[in-house]
Amino acid sequence: MSVAAFLAELRSRDIQVRADGDQLRCDAPAGVLAPDLRDQLRQRKGEILKFLRSAESLGRQQRAIVPLQPHGRRTPIFAVAGHNGDVFCYRALAQHLRADQPFFGLQPPGLDANSEPLARVEDLAAYFAGQIREFQPNGPYVIAGYCAGGTIAFELARQLLQRGAAISFVALFASPFPTSYRLLPRLGRSFVQQVQRVSTHTRALASRSWGERGLYISEKLRQRNVRRATTRGTAVDPVLVLRAKVEHATVTAVRRYTPGFLVGRVALILPSDEWMRSGNTLRRWRSVARDTEEYFGPAGCDGANMLREPYARTSAELLTQCRDAD
Secondary structure (H helix, E strand, O other): OOHHHHHHHHHHOOOEEEEEOOEEEEEOOOOOOOHHHHHHHHHOHHHHHHHHHHHHHHHHHOOOEEEEEOOOOOOOEEEEOOOOOOHHHHHHHHHHOOOOOOEEEEOOOOOOOOOOOOOOHHHHHHHHHHHHHHHOOOOOEEEEEEOOHHHHHHHHHHHHHHOOOOEEEEEEEOOOOHHHHOHHHHHHHHHHHHHHHHHHHHHHHHOOOHHHHHHHHHHHHHHHHHHHHHHHHOOOOHHHHHHHHHHHHHHHHHHHOOOOOEEEEEEEEEOOHHHHOOOOOHHHHHHHEEEEEEEEOOOOOOOOOOOOOOOHHHHHHHHHHHHHOO
């Protein structure tokens, strides 16, 4: 008799079976659980636990745990998305990993009409930690995070370690240190971007004649007006509205967060050496982790495109290097 059929027979007798870590718990009316059924439960404990975790538990957790590549026997990777909660940012990366590497995205609350975003990193981490432990109780795990999601992944790893779970390593993809999301650093980056924009236009105007300068300015104004008109005329996408709410809550959470110390290994997966020299604060993770390593992508890669083609393959190779160095 298959496990599913056996459990269905138990339910028909009002016997409920559930997984509790490595234990199998059974609730039954007095006198219903006959000795032969007790023996079968004892003999089939392993396969019943496996069935409950892979089927019923997955069904309960699918809102948070998104299987991008569920197959394989290697240590599973659980990856927190960027600020807008879109776990499919990892799709190309997961496809470039080997077929024996399980990869799960972690989707935050707030992306459906039945939940609200969480605005504390500690709460987001606790939310993910609870569901990971129900899905696969004992580990080990690889925890990953992209951009702002790296801060949540860092706290998630800390909480899992505090609960006694084993963490192979934490992989942070282009994840600035959380203080960079605070007001003054954000204003500084905005100012630098404005200066760079003005400098670009100044160089373009300097290389043109007086008549060409007028045409250049007119064309830029026309392009700006077209963008504004397109934005005003576009119907509001409810999915984008929900993502915007999650983005606001996530950035607020990261901005308020002060990292504790992580007794573990952190791999900083960086888009490129040039990106690292651009003034971001990524190396500050060294001050809050016992062990840190750095892996660099190719020239021309940056934080916005490192998980996209054609750079996703390289990012997958860097992640594999981290894993194999463990």
